[in-house]
Amino acid sequence: MRAISFDTYGGTDVLRLTDDRPVPGIAPDEVLVRVRLAAVNPFDLKLRSGSMQKVIHPTFPLVPGSEMAGTVEQLGAEVSGIEVGDEVFGWATSGSYAEFAAARVVAKKPHALHWEAAASLPVAADAATRGLGLLHLVPHETLLIHGGAGVVGSLAVQLAVRADVTVIATCSSRDVDALRHLGAHPVLYGEGVFERVRELAPDGVDAVLDAAGAGVLPGSIELVGGTDRVVTLADPAAYALGVTFSSGSAKDQSAAVLDEVAALVVAGALVLPVARHFALADAAEAQDAVAAGGRRGKVLLDL
Template structure:
């Protein structure tokens, strides 16, 4: 099968197409013919070697932790899907490939496109974990840095549906987009503390950093402490006493199925920033390096 691999750590240029063995599903697993694979910021960190202490990658390796596609084979004990059925899933093997294995998955609604379906598993799981960890309650205010990325977009919507007021940071071009999701938008960068205090004189009750662009010190200032701040992107967190959320992942198939139904019915917005053919994975990584993302980049296969 064709797959995108890297056999050394480095920039996007280390990603290249190569032939790999087609994986065989084990007990409880399905094999899926991949139609779309989500590209996440953590993929670039793994590729660069920055995540070796958390996610060791024996080389050569195939990236990708979420995908959507058609069930191709069933492992022993699998009875809830059939060959030919369309699913979205968290990947047990690298998703930047023609075939991938999964043990946690949900049936894809017909109304969802392949790129939309592939954008849901990681963002939905991360958003639920963060909201659970911060324990934000109805009537509270949550500040989200990087609110227009894949995880940010999902977290904004899930929090708003819980009755939480969300203040989201984004660039000038994404202010209206954030407002359409139900958040109160503001710009990131110098003067952030003053802007947030003008919007929430009592300050936010919790902060989620999905951007990793140096906003943690301002966040500590706004909260007056670190108790209800969490990041999934800033590796300087421990020096500031801020929690870095890296798992354990929930990967609840029932939650994923519910999110897919909500997205299919229009109750939940899934934004695909751009799609790229599998062979152009390096270009997708290069485009993601800017950080100015609205939604998620997705690799597609015919």
């Protein structure tokens, strides 16, 4: 099969497109998916660069990527509720930058859910629902979301607003209108951000969700008045500050969460930023686009 792989840590120049990778085998509780779209995430860049090598010890050559959408080609002996030919989306266990991927946690793609949305949802839906759940929000509380315009942040904004939570969300000037349309009170990030938040919430906020990882935790702790209701999805400085750092793991992946969030997207109750598409051969360019940031939607590889 065609796949992107790398056999040493480094920059995007280590990524190689080959057409002779073996199709991955599947465990009894897995399915084999013919990948239609694979998402490119910041974690993929960390894995490629070697910054995760102290905690993850891969076998080279390695196919990167976890998030994907496609069609089931083969079923493991213990799999139920899914059939060959079903359109699914979820997490690859063998690397998603490939024509075929093994997967353990997938959900059936609703017919009305666009393929682009399906490939964009798994990581963001997991992160947004997990982060909000850790904050134990109740109606009429005020939540500050750092990085409210990204895919994770914008989903968190919409889910919190649906729960009758007042949301203040940081963003760049170009995303102010988009966040306001989602029901948030936007504030510009950068120097003076906490002064701008206090102008909107003079009594402080009840909780903070950091989806940006931009060094905002000390100010967030001061704003809330402690660490108990500050959660970051992106800043490992949390450990030294006593803040909950929720990066997610395989045990957090849930097909039920995907079903729930996908249904809201199909119903028009949640919207996703428009994604950018790259050919599989342009995976290095796609990773560079993720590294550059500055755009709201996911970066996807078209298989």
